[in-house]
Amino acid sequence: MNPRLRYGLFGLACLAQIAVPASLIVKHEQTRTQGTLWKFQTAPVDPNDPFRGRYVRLSFAAERDHVPFADSGMIYLRYGTRLYAELETGADGFARLTRLHLRRPARGEYLDVFMRQMQSPKREKGEAEKPGAPAAQVRLPFDRYYLPEDRAPQVEREYFDASRSARANTYAEVRVREGHAALTALVLDGKPVN
Amino acid sequence: MQKEAAWLLGELKDLIGRGVLDEAAADRLRAHYAQAAMPQGLGWGMILLAVGGAALVGLGVILIFAHNWENWTPEVRVALSLAPLVLGQLAAFHALRSGSRLWSEGAGLFTALAIGASIALVAQTYQFGGDLPRFLLIWTLLALPLVYLLDSSAAAALCWLGVLGWALVSPHEGWWGETAQDALRLPVFLLLASLPLPHLMRHIRLDRGGARVAWLLRVVLLVLVIGLAVAPNHRQFGELLFVYASMAAAAALAGRLYFSGVQGLWGNPLQGAGQLGALVIALLMTIREVWPEVDVPRSTLLLIPCALGLLALWLAAQLARREGPLLPFVLAALTPTVFALDALAPQQPALVSVLGHAYALVLAAALIRTGLHQGRLGLANEGAGLIAAVILLRFFNDDLSYIVRGAGFIVTGAGFFAANVWLRRRLRGTS
Numbered sequence: 001m002n003p004r005l006r007y008g009l010f011g012l013a014c015l016a017q018i019a020v021p022a023s024l025i026v027k028h029e030q031t032r033t034q035g036t037l038w039k040f041q042t043a044p045v046d047p048n049d050p051f052r053g054r055y056v057r058l059s060f061a062a063e064r065d066h067v068p069f070a071d072s073g074m075i076y077l078r079y080g081t082r083l084y085a086e087l088e089t090g091a092d093g094f095a096r097l098t099r100l101h102l103r104r105p106a107r108g109e110y111l112d113v114f115m116r117q118m119q120s121p122k123r124e125k126g127e128a129e130k131p132g133a134p135a136a137q138v139r140l141p142f143d144r145y146y147l148p149e150d151r152a153p154q155v156e157r158e159y160f161d162a163s164r165s166a167r168a169n170t171y172a173e174v175r176v177r178e179g180h181a182a183l184t185a186l187v188l189d190g191k192p193v194n
Numbered sequence: 195m196q197k198e199a200a201w202l203l204g205e206l207k208d209l210i211g212r213g214v215l216d217e218a219a220a221d222r223l224r225a226h227y228a229q230a231a232m233p234q235g236l237g238w239g240m241i242l243l244a245v246g247g248a249a250l251v252g253l254g255v256i257l258i259f260a261h262n263w264e265n266w267t268p269e270v271r272v273a274l275s276l277a278p279l280v281l282g283q284l285a286a287f288h289a290l291r292s293g294s295r296l297w298s299e300g301a302g303l304f305t306a307l308a309i310g311a312s313i314a315l316v317a318q319t320y321q322f323g324g325d326l327p328r329f330l331l332i333w334t335l336l337a338l339p340l341v342y343l344l345d346s347s348a349a350a351a352l353c354w355l356g357v358l359g360w361a362l363v364s365p366h367e368g369w370w371g372e373t374a375q376d377a378l379r380l381p382v383f384l385l386l387a388s389l390p391l392p393h394l395m396r397h398i399r400l401d402r403g404g405a406r407v408a409w410l411l412r413v414v415l416l417v418l419v420i421g422l423a424v425a426p427n428h429r430q431f432g433e434l435l436f437v438y439a440s441m442a443a444a445a446a447l448a449g450r451l452y453f454s455g456v457q458g459l460w461g462n463p464l465q466g467a468g469q470l471g472a473l474v475i476a477l478l479m480t481i482r483e484v485w486p487e488v489d490v491p492r493s494t495l496l497l498i499p500c501a502l503g504l505l506a507l508w509l510a511a512q513l514a515r516r517e518g519p520l521l522p523f524v525l526a527a528l529t530p531t532v533f534a535l536d537a538l539a540p541q542q543p544a545l546v547s548v549l550g551h552a553y554a555l556v557l558a559a560a561l562i563r564t565g566l567h568q569g570r571l572g573l574a575n576e577g578a579g580l581i582a583a584v585i586l587l588r589f590f591n592d593d594l595s596y597i598v599r600g601a602g603f604i605v606t607g608a609g610f611f612a613a614n615v616w617l618r619r620r621l622r623g624t625s
Contacts, residue, residue: 001217003210006343010290013339014283017309018276020332021316025272028320055318146318183321 031182035175036109038087038095040140042159042170055144056156056186058172062097066119066135070099081115083138084179094171100136104179112179113138142174142183145193155186155193162188199227203293225345225400228295244300245348252278252307268319275315278308289344302346306337306353327364330356334386341393347406350390351413357386358417361425380494383425387417402453403461411463415445419467426495433491435478436532440502442471443528447509450522472528473580476557479532479550480584485539488532503529517564524560527553554584566620578613582606 041061067085077083085097087109097113104110116137147155162170173185186193203224209215215223255278266274282305289297310333316322317329334356340349361383394410401407422437449465460466478484490496506529510522531553539546558577565574589602 010343017336021312024316146321
């Protein structure tokens with residue numbers, strides 16, 4: 001290979017290697033500084049889910065709700081499909097996912113989420129299947145909070161207790177900009193985790 | 195030799211500049227004389243030290259940063275996350291300029307590790323959610339240029355392991371569900387696994403008996419054997435018998451044909467793994483309970499046994515000219531036999547059992563005969579071992595008393611020893 005070409009390709013490879021983490025940083029910084037602040041209420045984690053090392057595994061109440069799709073009719077989506085959830089603040093001050101879109105909404109506040117489980121419209125016993133918008137449970141794009149490794153086990157225990165007993169004061173602060181989310185703080189029983 | 199080789203390598207830049215040599219010829223000379231230019235007795239040892247040192251230093255730096263020191267601001271953490279990558283790139287640049295193989299391997303591996311570390315540490319600093327398949331895919335693709343620019347086999351091995359990691363975790367995370375059908379997962383795995391292959395092919399052409407080629411082949415075989423089991427979406431393990439049978443036959447024949455001068459099965463991973471695989475498949479074919487679980491692949495996976503089965507036939511035809519037709523064609527018949535027995539199994543289970551045993555015994559006979567003919571006790575022992583294993587399996591499999599089983603084990607073991615002694619005498623007699 002021509003030496004100039006080899007050095008040129010090496011330079012391009014180095015740029016690409018730096019560009020990936022750099023683009024993550026830029027996108028996240030933009031979201032942290034320009035995004036809208038939302039509070040996501042936590043839910044108890046699965047006690048069988050083992051401690052993950054240096055981060056606390058998070059679970060959210062919004063992931064347990066069945067969120068209706070904006071489009072009516074039957075929709076089949078695979079697990080993990082990217083969806084776009086409209087965001088609203090509920091009466092308790094926490095973020096709610098109100099509707100799911102298959103395509104990125106043109107306006108309004110929304111968050112990129114991932115398909116977990118479809119649910120047909122609710123019906124009474126013996127009632128025929130109703131036409132209408134199906135709903136789905138989704139996975140939020142933030143599921144862990146990194147901490148110094150010596151602090152993580154203690155915080156995970158506190159998080160587990162707080163999620164069970166003091167749900168109203170236990171939440172994650174998340175900034176959202178054009179669907180991208182940046183987890184900025186974890187608040188346990190009213191106190192931010194540092 | 196070392197002094198002359200070092201002098202020649204030092205002259206290459208000048209010779210290219212004067213137009214005496216082109217870059218391709220210089221590359222071939224570098225590869226050919228690289229080992230000779232190193233101090234005697236330290237060649238592979240030094241390379242392993244460089245690779246091991248780079249891996250340990252890289253992993254150590256990652257672990258220290260991953261402690262997530264609370265006193266560091268996000269800016270400091272980001273700078274430190276990118277520092278190993280920049281350091282690795284500087285070392286890689288030095289390796290590129292010097293043409294040193296030690297530096298190429300060490301810097302290639304260190305930089306490849308640092309790419310993954312920098313992404314992971316930035317994700318930790320900014321509290322990203324986990325998307326392991328995407329992370330492994332991006333890491334592997336970013337490390338791939340190092341394989342070719344630095345000619346780094348350590349980076350190639352890491353890329354293959356990255357592809358295997360992607361195949362292992364992607365079905366569970368549903369990453370491909372976002373953009374593509376599940377049917378694409380297997381072709382994508384094969385495509386990704388083929389990306390470092392030209393590097394291996396180049397070194398096979400340059401030095402097929404070298405330790406570098408043997409190590410790369412071991413990694414490729416490991417990645418393919420595990421990857422083909424997990425990459426297809428619907429993991430029906432009964433389909434894998436066809437895949438592994440064709441892989442074993444093709445690998446054993448390719449190893450015998452292209453690496454015949456290489457000493458020992460450890461130095462010839464294709465032949466070693468292929469023959470071991472063929473023995474295991476032949477043994478499985480004798481077990482009646484296996485066949486109801488076996489199912490012909492109905493997805494793109496079917497292309498693999500078809501393509502490798504045809505390749506095995508072609509390799510057998512080439513090999514038959516050199517060492518006779520018996521063993522090559524018995525090995526090549528492994529895949530068609532699996533297809534035929536699977537087709538017969540629902541209607542004729544007893545016949546399938548007989549034919550399965552017949553194939554195992556023919557393979558054993560071919561191994562013993564070829565081993566005796568070529569004066570290779572190991573090969574003949576493989577055949578004797580297969581016969582012993584078939585007999586022992588029958589004692590496990592069938593409803594016999596402990597006394598009969600015990601007696602059977604003793605007789606089989608004694609027979610195996612007797613066969614070994616007889617083979618040794620035969621080989622001494624022929625040599």
